[in-house]
Amino acid sequence: MTDCIIVLDFGGQYCHLIARRIRELNVYSEIVSPEITAEAIEDYRDCRVRGIIISGGPQSVYSERIKFDKNILNLDLGILGLCYGHQLIAYSTGGGVETAGKKEFGITTAIIDKPEGILKGLNRTERVWMSHSDTVTRIPDDYEILAHTQNSPIAAYRHKTKHIYGLQWHPEVVHTENGMRIFRNFVLEICGAKPNWRMDNFVENSVSEIRERVGDRTAVIALSGGVDSSVAAILTARAIGKNLVSVFVDTGLMRKNEPEQIEKMFRNLHLNLRVIDARSRFFKSLKGVKDPEKKRKIIGENFIRVFEEAAKDIDAKVLVQGTIYPDRIESGTRYASTIKSHHNVGGLPDKLKLEILEPLAELYKDEVRVVAKDLGLPKDITERMPFPGPALAIRVIGEITPERINIVRRADAVVNEEIRRAKADMNIWQSFAVLLPLKSVGVQGDTRTYKNTIAIRIVESRDGMTANFARIPYDILERISTRITNEIPAVNRVVYDLTHKPPATIEWE
Numbered sequence: 001m002t003d004c005i006i007v008l009d010f011g012g013q014y015c016h017l018i019a020r021r022i023r024e025l026n027v028y029s030e031i032v033s034p035e036i037t038a039e040a041i042e043d044y045r046d047c048r049v050r051g052i053i054i055s056g057g058p059q060s061v062y063s064e065r066i067k068f069d070k071n072i073l074n075l076d077l078g079i080l081g082l083c084y085g086h087q088l089i090a091y092s093t094g095g096g097v098e099t100a101g102k103k104e105f106g107i108t109t110a111i112i113d114k115p116e117g118i119l120k121g122l123n124r125t126e127r128v129w130m131s132h133s134d135t136v137t138r139i140p141d142d143y144e145i146l147a148h149t150q151n152s153p154i155a156a157y158r159h160k161t162k163h164i165y166g167l168q169w170h171p172e173v174v175h176t177e178n179g180m181r182i183f184r185n186f187v188l189e190i191c192g193a194k195p196n197w198r199m200d201n202f203v204e205n206s207v208s209e210i211r212e213r214v215g216d217r218t219a220v221i222a223l224s225g226g227v228d229s230s231v232a233a234i235l236t237a238r239a240i241g242k243n244l245v246s247v248f249v250d251t252g253l254m255r256k257n258e259p260e261q262i263e264k265m266f267r268n269l270h271l272n273l274r275v276i277d278a279r280s281r282f283f284k285s286l287k288g289v290k291d292p293e294k295k296r297k298i299i300g301e302n303f304i305r306v307f308e309e310a311a312k313d314i315d316a317k318v319l320v321q322g323t324i325y326p327d328r329i330e331s332g333t334r335y336a337s338t339i340k341s342h343h344n345v346g347g348l349p350d351k352l353k354l355e356i357l358e359p360l361a362e363l364y365k366d367e368v369r370v371v372a373k374d375l376g377l378p379k380d381i382t383e384r385m386p387f388p389g390p391a392l393a394i395r396v397i398g399e400i401t402p403e404r405i406n407i408v409r410r411a412d413a414v415v416n417e418e419i420r421r422a423k424a425d426m427n428i429w430q431s432f433a434v435l436l437p438l439k440s441v442g443v444q445g446d447t448r449t450y451k452n453t454i455a456i457r458i459v460e461s462r463d464g465m466t467a468n469f470a471r472i473p474y475d476i477l478e479r480i481s482t483r484i485t486n487e488i489p490a491v492n493r494v495v496y497d498l499t500h501k502p503p504a505t506i507e508w509e
């Protein structure tokens with residue numbers, strides 16, 4: 001049985017990054033309910049549990065909204081509490097937790113008082129990433145302090161004899177410089193997990209599993225052109241051939257030439273493809289809607305309805321989805337606050353009675369990219385920039401009309417043409433244009449104008465969870481700006497978004 005580390009999900013925004021980092025060490029990791037009992041951990045069947053990480057979360061230990069089984073702390077396993085988890089262990093063992101006079105958000109310097117155990121090999125001072133309001137102020141006698149910061153006297157601690165540790169900061173976030181070193185110490189040394197989890201056999205195993213599960217029934221998948229649904233489709237098509245029908249819904253909200261490119265690409269890959277033109281349906285139902293969450297809901301619902309009709313028509317029995325591991329967490333677990341409702345997770349009415357097949361449900365994005373390469377998918381797919389399910393609709397702030405979508409589509413094309421041309425040494429995660437619900441005065445050809453504003457958003461990120469605005473050279477920004485105002489008559493002003501995530505998100509809605 002594979003060794004694994006389980007992560008108790010108390011709803012922290014970075015919870016799945018923890019599992020991701022552990023998998024980078026070739027140790028399998030799963031995210032589980034925070035209310036899991038010590039007994040259930042002892043009986044765990046998916047893998048052999050070697051250690052437990054208690055995640056961060058939005059609540060305070062005093063709310064006790066989520067029931068934590070304290071017996072977990074008596075299991076003879078490595079245990080690590082991060083942020084809220086750090087406070088929870090202290091609180092559950094009789095320590096003190098108080099609302100900090102000064103909150104700490106962002107990069108902080110930690111002073112490592114004892115570079116031992118989980119902090120082995122770290123420097124006297126370390127750049128770490130924090131995001132908390134409550135602070136541990138007291139620990140029981142059988143615990144000792146390992147590190148502090150200016151505002152957190154007990155930023156890291158350990159039990160003197162058991163393998164229990166707590167860290168107020170987030171080693172899973174890339175801004176913590178030696179985060180991976182901390183995980184290596186915990187996972188490989190303290191928990192003694194064997195790093196033998198590999199993805200080499202994924203394609204072979206999953207093709208035969210899909211073949212066995214689907215048999216000679218018909219399956220259907222909605223293609224978005226993104227890497228996840230593409231990989232899920234190709235894997236399934238390898239297993240069941242033409243019995244998989246791939247449906248592409250043209251919502252009218254895609255980028256320039258995207259529907260045509262997607263159609264061409266999948267026909268070349270010999271997929272059994274159906275393209276549905278649903279443009280007028282989407283625009284009709286979005287008419288007058290300005291609220292971002294309403295837009296997302298309407299798009300999601302319409303998409304499901306169109307797809308439902310197609311599935312009925314095909315008489316499909318199995319629904320294949322490109323859901324990946326973070327999708328299951330990002331849409332808000334019971335415990336996390338919903339930041340945005342991602343529209344691509346499940347949701348077809350039960351009455352269709354489709355069996356759901358999610359071949360990528362255990363994988364992270366970069367793992368899917370590895371599979372995509374193994375499957376021989378073209379670079380257009382494997383290296384495609386992330387693009388949100390609700391597409392350009394969430395990049396037109398305010399009301400959506402075909403005209404306004406067209407403005408942002410043209411601006412987006414300019415941004416990406418110029419970025420592609422200059423890309424050589426830039427490490428860009430996403431680049432796009434946003435149409436603001438704002439007109440301003442300009443002067444073009446000696447005449448006063450009163451026209452739209454485009455915001456340019458270009459970010460660097462490793463995983464989309466945190467991001468920095470990219471320091472794009474001015475001459476590239478100038479070219480983008482000049483081209484947009486010259487080529488799109490409805491725009492007379494271009495601004496550049498200078499905000500990191502957090503506090504902003506990558507998309508504007």
Ligand code: XMP
Pocket residue numbers: 340341342343344386387388389390430464465501504505506507508509
């Ligand atoms: P935010 O805006 O939350 O975005 O910082 C993080 C990443 O997720 C993408 N995104 C989505 N992807 N469906 C998706 O498949 C969605 O509804 C959705 N909303 C945002 C966003 O483009 C960025 O890469």
